[in-house]
Amino acid sequence: MVDDLLRKNGFYNDPDTVIVEKQQSLIVAIRAALTKAGKRGKGGRGYPEYIITTLAAPDIVILIECKAEVKFHESTNRDKAADYAVDGVLHYARYLSPNYTTIAIAVSGTKKSNRWTFMLIPKGELEPRDLCSPTGAKVKTIVPMTDLVAAASFDPVVQAQRTKDLIQFSMEMHEFMRDEAEMSEQEKPLAVAGTLIALEDNVFRQTYDKYPAEDLPAFWMQTIKKEITKAKLPVAKVDNMTQPFTNIEVQPELRKPTKGYPKGLLNEIVKLLAERVLPFLTIYHDFDVVGQFYGEFLKYTGGDGKGLGIVLTPKHITELFALIANVTKDDIVVDPCAGTGGFLISSMMQMAKTATTQAQIDSIKKHRLIGVEQRSSMYALAASNMILRGDGKANMYQGSCFDTAITQALKRHKPNIGLVNPPYAKSKEDLSELRFVKHMLDILQKGGIGVAIVPISCATSPSPEKRSILEKHTLEAVMSMPPEVFYPVGVVTCIMVFSAGTPHEVSDRKSWFGYWREDNFLKVKNLGRVDRGGTWPIIRDRWIESWRDREVYPGESVMAKVGADDEWVAEAYMATDYSTLTQQDFEKVLLDYALFTLGHGESVEDEE
Numbered sequence: 001m002v003d004d005l006l007r008k009n010g011f012y013n014d015p016d017t018v019i020v021e022k023q024q025s026l027i028v029a030i031r032a033a034l035t036k037a038g039k040r041g042k043g044g045r046g047y048p049e050y051i052i053t054t055l056a057a058p059d060i061v062i063l064i065e066c067k068a069e070v071k072f073h074e075s076t077n078r079d080k081a082a083d084y085a086v087d088g089v090l091h092y093a094r095y096l097s098p099n100y101t102t103i104a105i106a107v108s109g110t111k112k113s114n115r116w117t118f119m120l121i122p123k124g125e126l127e128p129r130d131l132c133s134p135t136g137a138k139v140k141t142i143v144p145m146t147d148l149v150a151a152a153s154f155d156p157v158v159q160a161q162r163t164k165d166l167i168q169f170s171m172e173m174h175e176f177m178r179d180e181a182e183m184s185e186q187e188k189p190l191a192v193a194g195t196l197i198a199l200e201d202n203v204f205r206q207t208y209d210k211y212p213a214e215d216l217p218a219f220w221m222q223t224i225k226k227e228i229t230k231a232k233l234p235v236a237k238v239d240n241m242t243q244p245f246t247n248i249e250v251q252p253e254l255r256k257p258t259k260g261y262p263k264g265l266l267n268e269i270v271k272l273l274a275e276r277v278l279p280f281l282t283i284y285h286d287f288d289v290v291g292q293f294y295g296e297f298l299k300y301t302g303g304d305g306k307g308l309g310i311v312l313t314p315k316h317i318t319e320l321f322a323l324i325a326n327v328t329k330d331d332i333v334v335d336p337c338a339g340t341g342g343f344l345i346s347s348m349m350q351m352a353k354t355a356t357t358q359a360q361i362d363s364i365k366k367h368r369l370i371g372v373e374q375r376s377s378m379y380a381l382a383a384s385n386m387i388l389r390g391d392g393k394a395n396m397y398q399g400s401c402f403d404t405a406i407t408q409a410l411k412r413h414k415p416n417i418g419l420v421n422p423p424y425a426k427s428k429e430d431l432s433e434l435r436f437v438k439h440m441l442d443i444l445q446k447g448g449i450g451v452a453i454v455p456i457s458c459a460t461s462p463s464p465e466k467r468s469i470l471e472k473h474t475l476e477a478v479m480s481m482p483p484e485v486f487y488p489v490g491v492v493t494c495i496m497v498f499s500a501g502t503p504h505e506v507s508d509r510k511s512w513f514g515y516w517r518e519d520n521f522l523k524v525k526n527l528g529r530v531d532r533g534g535t536w537p538i539i540r541d542r543w544i545e546s547w548r549d550r551e552v553y554p555g556e557s558v559m560a561k562v563g564a565d566d567e568w569v570a571e572a573y574m575a576t577d578y579s580t581l582t583q584q585d586f587e588k589v590l591l592d593y594a595l596f597t598l599g600h601g602e603s604v605e606d607e608e
Helices: 002-008 028-033 085-096 145-153 156-179 187-198 202-210 216-230 235-249 265-276 278-282 287-299 315-324 342-353 358-367 376-387 404-412 433-443 464-472 536-548 583-599
Strands: 018-022 050-054 060-067 101-109 114-121 333-335 369-373 396-398 417-420 449-455 474-480 493-499 511-515 522-524 528-530 557-560
Touching (some): 050 145, 085 101, 145 156, 156 187, 156 265, 187 216, 187 235, 187 265, 187 376, 202 216, 315 449, 342 358, 342 369, 342 376, 396 404, 404 433, 417 433, 433 449
Antiparallel strands (some): 018 050, 474 493
């Protein structure tokens, strides 16, 4: 009965992709896990009736345990593995749990009378949950492999574990490239981006492993050019984008066969990404998780993106920007300093939530996301980031956002939302961050919203740029951000929000100032700042609601009328909420001050 249903649902149609094994497994990891899984409690290897795996989702295993009579479907306590179908399949699933997410199927009876139970045991868990379709309905009968995988993939516990695993893998991948391939900080992200693009091609995906070490780099480069050309970028842009990848193609360490890697290191890089990351694009369609992997991987280039010459905007901040600007399917978003495309990706995700048809989603990706990046390697990474999510890349420009031709091109798109994290000035000779902000605002349609994250000094210090901005645009809000939001880069920042095209004095309105210093993120070794308590969505939503409604709360926000010579930060205008102060607060401040003065070898009298 089970075999007939598996055949009917296509499980045997593609033995190269879906592997159906009966009471055995040739997969080393599964054999090792079941070494002591005998159901009689005396040790020895044990197997269920069916073990089904797929190359498309290597972290998922399907187990099927059968019993001939319905009365042996499930025991009261599920503790009789040898005698009951449910008990038995859970017994085996728990042995696989450390390394696999398991779909456990118990079936008993005959074609005339039978019972089925479909359960899911997420990786690392021991207790089963109902296997449900993406719509939330319980799975009650055998369905095609892709549907079973989709049901498991949409489970929130499975998604969270996959994300955690992928973030961990980003660090492992970084270390492999650094230690084994001896790749530079600039080369590593290009190798990852180029490989993910090459894996979009079916021929490359199926044949890369057949190429000898010295020939694979050329095939890799050829496929990247093919995929970028298919993406319909203008010819000049294709050349600009592919040029940085040629440095990887000629990297000598990648084309050498070694004792540990006889097919070469590039083959190993492709294999790792094909097995660990590609399923998120081709099977799970979880582009957001791939974006997290991409972002986390970039973090390891020198620890903070410095190896790439950039300061990476944390993902929760790019998402916050899209919410501050309230982007929808009808907006056109521009980022004049796109970097790796974080703001555009977050905008795409937020805009897609407001779309109701495929045509609207296509319009978002093809016409409503515009970016500029000057550095060729960054341009390649940003465009790759967009390609991997399906379009959006045709509106990526390479060059200076101040270039006249690019400025005019951006204006032709008629953007009404601008998001930017400008290059932070390292010396007085560098362009001021506010120059980039003003340029972005000048590009926007009248009434458009511009959001920028800049060093706090841009808000507190008088400058010609502040005056120049207010001559044409209105300062709507400034939010003081957590001091370590760019950890481990030591820059304290604020977010500025402007409405474009109306001089600040003409608008004659107060600006809203938010004290957004606490996002409850904690520093975790190897992970950076993370939302360990799971409270970020609550904090984020409160921030956004108070900003949109211009709410004023003591110690959190304030309204004030300001000009170019004033400080643009909440701290300058906010009344202290003394009701929240405690004895411990006073003691802590006094202790901190005492430690500070002792550490500096001076006293209050010395200072006076």
